[in-house]
Amino acid sequence: MEENVLVIPSLNPNENFLDLLDNFKSKIAENNIKLSIVVVNDGSLKKFDAIFEKIKEKNIVVLKHAVNLGKGRALKTAFNYILNETKNLKSVVTADSDGQHLIEDIIYCLENSNKNLDTLILGKRDFDKNLKSGKDKIPFKSKFGNKMTRWIFNYLLGLDINDTQTGLRAFSKNQVKDFLEVKGERFEYETNMLIDNKNLGYKFKEVPIHTVYIKNNESSHFNPIRDSIAIYSLFFKYIIVAILSFAIDISLFGIFRIFKFTILNATIIARVLSSILNYTLNRNKVFKSFNKKSLLKYYILVIIQMFVSGYSVKFLHKVIINENVIFLKIIIDLIIFVVNYYIQREWVFERREK
Template sequence: MAEKITDTWLVIPLYNEEPVIAQVVREAREVFPFIICVDDGSRDNSAAEASAAGAYVVKHPVNLGQGAALQTGIEFVLNQTDAKYLVTFDADGQHQVSDALMMRNTAEEKNLGIVFGSRFRGTPVESGWLKRITLQLVAYLSRHRTGLHLTDAHNGLRLLRRDAAGAVNLTQNQMAHASQIMGQLAATKLPYEEVPVHIRYTDYSRAKGQSLLNSINIVVDLLFR
């Protein structure tokens, strides 16, 4: 049995992920027993599935956007727990628990305030060439805007120490939150590191067809805001 990590909470924004969320939560809880899912006005049984699998669940009565869900989850961890770290983690099965554990251990060993995951270090990226180019453009623009030297600036898998999480105040609810959180974390000047992670592009996540559009929206945000 894997060692249980009790100083770290997973924060999972949740919107219409009924087919997969129970499996995501069950798998994660084998290592991270404490998980907060923020149901962002789902129209299906996502919240009930997450709760039955063992997650704490907070509900937004209407869909507010991923940024709002992340902010609610971060505030829950800071106000309701004494966690040392939190990890932002996707609900659709793309993130791996082993990567989250590696990020937490890296932060412990090196006294880091922030650990960013990168799809472009380590194993080859499974996504198409257009998405890879778009993500690399996002990273280039983000480096110039924030000063953070990252290869994958908007990967949703990130670890925040408690002091870093306290600096996050997301007011951009849709995809613009991805740029906002980077700026706020850069402003903390806390020590950080980028580590390789593997994103699983499953048939389920590909069928949703949102990933490339989200990346393009981030590019537009970085260019015109």
């Protein structure tokens, strides 16, 4: 019989965690679901050892970190254990230990995972409905962090995910193996998981769950400053590659103009040289695509860009005679850069869904 596993990372839990687990086990038995539980003690203080011993007495597997290594590492520790110890694994579902995730929502996500293999199931909280109710309002750090991350995901990755910070996720055995290799040790791991899920060609599916925050989310170990920096540092590489390529391109263009190259010729030679670096970095570091057709697509795009840039600068230089040609090229190429990003993401380095 195929098995499912619930993974719960925990750091310094209170006694309520025991009641939560009892409720989980009771509901699992009522629904006749093949679901085992793995709890990861992520370096909790020694005074919490008694709680974890009681968890073991409930026939729940407890894995232990000697020191706090972070939520990402705790999840990977559990994934590694599950792959080694579960013979007929079907799906894994992750949840938090603070009571935010109800057992009915966990089961709902698991059922969706079993019906949609190779799909990352995300438990989506309804932030707007929660706020309108006037009760149990979402803490500012959670609301702000989710909205900011959602905007970045939508703009940079083309992923329209409503709840990017949800800890309630379910996925199949194949994904568990791939998620073991995802970078990140703390909260940034869950963001990396979303990015790699797209890069690996897996699908996404959001399912509605209850929105629960207990005592203003006091038990959360998410540090909005430290962990937000870690999360958003993932996106710096997009900007760095663009700036580096642009700097090389514009510098070469300026040098060629000094040597009396025509605007069009200077544009073509500079773009060809800078594109070699740009393609390599975008392919290996940014979009992480190894599609064999990406090189051909990329240079089709480069050729189109070269002529659009060259003729646009040439035209504007004639119309605005006194304007510096380098300044005109910077303006034109900045516009092209924005359009180019979307074309590269959706066409050149596209990833086919599995």
